[in-house]
Amino acid sequence: xxxxxxxxxxxxNLFLCFLAGSIALILTGQPVKAxxxxxxxxxPTLFFHGYNSGAHAxxxxxxxIKKAGVSKTVITAVVAANGKVTLQGRIPDGAVNPxxxxxxxxxxxxxxxxQGQWVKNVIxxxxxxxxxxxxxxxxxxxxxxxxxxxxxxxxxxKKLPQLQKQVAMAGTFDGAIGWNEPExxxxxxxxxxxxxxxxxxxxxxxxxxxxxxxVKVLNIYGDIGGGxxxxxxxxxxxxxxxxxxxxxxxxxxxxxxxxxxSHELLHHNPAVNKLLIQFFWAK
Numbered sequence: 195x196x197x198x199x200x201x202x203x204x205x206x207n208l209f210l211c212f213l214a215g216s217i218a219l220i221l222t223g224q225p226v227k228a229x230x231x232x233x234x235x236x237x238p239t240l241f242f243h244g245y246n247s248g249a250h251a252x253x254x255x256x257x258x259i260k261k262a263g264v265s266k267t268v269i270t271a272v273v274a275a276n277g278k279v280t281l282q283g284r285i286p287d288g289a290v291n292p293x294x295x296x297x298x299x300x301x302x303x304x305x306x307x308x309q310g311q312w313v314k315n316v317i318x319x320x321x322x323x324x325x326x327x328x329x330x331x332x333x334x335x336x337x338x339x340x341x342x343x344x345x346x347x348x349x350x351x352k353k354l355p356q357l358q359k360q361v362a363m364a365g366t367f368d369g370a371i372g373w374n375e376p377e378x379x380x381x382x383x384x385x386x387x388x389x390x391x392x393x394x395x396x397x398x399x400x401x402x403x404x405x406x407x408x409v410k411v412l413n414i415y416g417d418i419g420g421g422x423x424x425x426x427x428x429x430x431x432x433x434x435x436x437x438x439x440x441x442x443x444x445x446x447x448x449x450x451x452x453x454x455x456s457h458e459l460l461h462h463n464p465a466v467n468k469l470l471i472q473f474f475w476a477k
Contacts, residue, residue, distance in 0.1 A: 232264050232475040237328045237358060238285070238292045238320060239474055240271075242313070244335025244364075245304070249297035251334065251461060256293055258467035264475050265291035271316045275300040277308075279319040291475055294320065304336070306394055310343030314354070317344075321355050330359040330474055334461050335426070338365035342398055342437070349404040357406055359474055363414045364460050368395045368433040370426050379429045386435025395433065402439035410444045412473045414466060416455035425457035 241252040249270055256268055269283030271294055285292045296316055303309060320326050333341045341360070348354055369375030369392045376390035388395070415431035416423035428449065438445055454463035 230263075231477065232262075232291070232471070233477055234290045235475075236289065236292070236326070237330060238294050238324075238326055239330040239332065239359075240294045240296055240316065240320075242296050242331065242333040242337035242340055243298070243301065244333075244337045246302050247335075248301055249295040252295045254462045255332070255467055255470060256295060258464065259293060259471060262467075262471055264471055265289075265293050267292040268295065269293075270295045270297055271319065272297045273299060273312045273316060275303075277312055277315050279312075279315045281319060281323065285324055298340075306339045306343040306397075307347070309340035310345075310347055313340050313344035314348060317355055326355045328358050329355045330361075331357060332361040332363065332470065332474075333365070334363045335457065336366050336370075338362045338367065338434075339394065342367070342401065345405065346398055346401055349401065349406050357409050359410045359412075361412045361414065361470060361473060362431070362434055363466070364416060364423055364426050364457050365413070365431050365434055366426050367398075367437065368392055368430040370430070371422060371424075375427060375430050379427065381429045381432045382436075383432075386433050386437075388429070388433045388436065395437075398437050401437050402441075405438050405441040407441050407443060409442050410473075411438060411442045411446070412469070413445070413447045414450060414460070414469060415447075416450045416457065416460045418451070418456050423455060423457040423460060 241255065243249060243251045259265060260268065267285055267289040269281055269285055272280045272282060273296065298312060317329060331341055368379065368388050374392045374394070376388070376392055380389040381387065413431060413434050415428050417428055418424055421428045432447065435445060448469060450460065450463065450466060454460065460466060
């Protein structure tokens, strides 16, 4: 179940899309190719996994995106413990909506500035090999900290491909339960300001003045009951709003409940796949 402000106009648009596809099927006897429903762009979308994980955690999302007809092109960027990036696979000329699964070999590292450098290394490698000027990013769990520390150091670097859309999933922005989340954490619903900030969060505060204004942000978090996904509280996830500080082109939060809303299953959730596809590639 997804809880968010889906208004009547959105529902109407979805119905019209379905109706158009149904009419085409009746008239031609052939289903409309899914790829025709989506933006055709050369902008790659990068997927970052969380702590003690790997690119395999991104596979369900990638498979769902491919099955929907969004893209046929997937490569993997392997980041060695020394930060060296190796690209596995190839993005052909004219590839539509290419997908990049990122794999941190040292996935138990919690040095966020170092992880941020790894993110930069991946982006630089893609720029050098494919000359991309824009990128999209999805990150799960602690992968969000790698992305945010990359932005902390590079938000205004115009020489790098510019971030267009960012999906944060189960982000540990102000810590994780039982590890580094401040006790009795509360969050201002309007501003996202937390009642207390852990050290890693405090270091991200300069982003309140530098977060890139062209970025559209989707913040997804799960709730299995009690306001958490078993590992990260919804409150910690919601503090992303405070770091962005109204600078993003758009910011939206969606809480996912029900089956597969837990931390380790949120990125194995068909409802979440639909959210990703709609956000990144809907026309």
